[in-house]
Amino acid sequence: MYLINSFRFGGGAPAVDPDAQAFITAASITDPTQQSAIDTLVTDLKGYGIWTKTKAIYPFVGGTASSHKFNLKDPQDTDAAFRLTFSGGWTHSVNGVQGNLTNAFADTYLVPSTNLVTDNHVSIYLNTLFTSGSSPYNIGAYNAVTQALAIRTMGTFDNSSRTYNYSQIDIANTIGNTAGFWLNNIISSNHRQLRNNVLRSSATKTGTVPTQKVYLGALNLNGTASLFTNQRIALSTIGDNLTATEEGNLYTAVQAFNTTLSRQV
Amino acid sequence: MIQVGLLTELQKDELVGQLYAPDSYFNPIQDINDNWVISQEEMYNNENELVAWVKDLPLIDFEPKPSPFPPTE
Numbered sequence: 001m002y003l004i005n006s007f008r009f010g011g012g013a014p015a016v017d018p019d020a021q022a023f024i025t026a027a028s029i030t031d032p033t034q035q036s037a038i039d040t041l042v043t044d045l046k047g048y049g050i051w052t053k054t055k056a057i058y059p060f061v062g063g064t065a066s067s068h069k070f071n072l073k074d075p076q077d078t079d080a081a082f083r084l085t086f087s088g089g090w091t092h093s094v095n096g097v098q099g100n101l102t103n104a105f106a107d108t109y110l111v112p113s114t115n116l117v118t119d120n121h122v123s124i125y126l127n128t129l130f131t132s133g134s135s136p137y138n139i140g141a142y143n144a145v146t147q148a149l150a151i152r153t154m155g156t157f158d159n160s161s162r163t164y165n166y167s168q169i170d171i172a173n174t175i176g177n178t179a180g181f182w183l184n185n186i187i188s189s190n191h192r193q194l195r196n197n198v199l200r201s202s203a204t205k206t207g208t209v210p211t212q213k214v215y216l217g218a219l220n221l222n223g224t225a226s227l228f229t230n231q232r233i234a235l236s237t238i239g240d241n242l243t244a245t246e247e248g249n250l251y252t253a254v255q256a257f258n259t260t261l262s263r264q265v
Numbered sequence: 266m267i268q269v270g271l272l273t274e275l276q277k278d279e280l281v282g283q284l285y286a287p288d289s290y291f292n293p294i295q296d297i298n299d300n301w302v303i304s305q306e307e308m309y310n311n312e313n314e315l316v317a318w319v320k321d322l323p324l325i326d327f328e329p330k331p332s333p334f335p336p337t338e
Contacts, residue, residue, distance in 0.1 A: 064287070064288075065286065065287060065288035065289045066287045066288045069288050085288075085290065086288060086289045086290065087289075087290045087291070087292040088290075088291075088292035088294075088303075088304060088306075088307065089292075089303070089304030089305065089306030089307050089310075090289060090306065091306060100267070100304050100306055101267060102267055102269060102294070102302075102304045102327055102329075103292045103293075103294045103302075103303065103304055104292070104304070104306070105292070134332050135332050135334060157332075221333060225292075226333060227332065227333075227334075
């Protein structure tokens with residue numbers, strides 16, 4: 001019985017989820033721990049019903065730009081598959097991808113107005129702290145203050161974190177810790193900002209969906225990468241909106257994934 | 266203070282669209298004085314022999330353009 005549970009289809013080597021295997025192959029992941037972490041992440045997300053709600057999942061495994069660029073949901077080397085294009089001074093490591101506060105960003109090619117349903121979620125797992133920068137954005141697409149999708153963990157000029165979905169929420173930073181799993185979601189017309197599955201604030205959703213592409217490591221400000229961050233990114237997801245239960249399950253799966261890779265916070 | 270490599274306009278044009286490492290593109294930007302610059306990561310991680318000169322660029326302090334946002338945005 002234990003063997004059957006451990007080896008999904010019985011026989012010799014454990015079966016790997018085909019979507020996980022496609023990513024492992026595309027990204028040339030050879031480390032068994034990393035392979036196992038990807039497989040578990042995919043099976044967890046499928047088990048929770050979150051997999052089908054996501055358009056892009058960037059797990060940042062492999063330690064190089066050539067492995068980090070792939071979208072777990074569709075690991076083809078094309079813009080249409082939302083494969084990342086890295087520009088500027090990124091640092092790639094087994095712990096994720098880190099910008100430089102100067103000019104580093106990654107283009108997801110994902111346009112919210114085209115590729116997402118009306119209500120959606122954006123998440124980002126940051127495993128270093130905010131250190132400097134007036135208003136660095138970790139992920140975002142911006143047309144206007146009521147037409148944006150973005151996450152910023154800290155701004156020194158107003159001491160607040162900020163999310164857009166599609167209107168803006170500001171939250172005074174009383175937590176003193178900008179690392180962790182940040183989630184920007186909509187439930188029942190309420191825009192919610194969570195960190196480590198703790199609701200920090202919510203507000204009635206207003207505004208409209210942005211038409212700019214989503215950038216990682218910076219804000220796509222009407223077509224120009226701006227407001228660059230240097231917080232290291234260990235994972236990011238973009239997709240349809242989640243239920244409250246799914247919010248918690250996504251955090252559980254992502255935290256387990258990063259714990260397996262010894263890069264959790 | 267972050268330091269960056271200073272480019273001429275012609276050097277900037279030469280780097281646009283070029284890779285400095287596999288799947289990593291140069292991204293020249295303008296600072297507050299409209300100087301074209303690239304990061305030290307691009308300079309010292311460059312593997313593109315056609316633009317090997319980037320490792321010898323003069324370094325200047327990076328002074329970013331002001332935030333495009335007013336505080337309420």
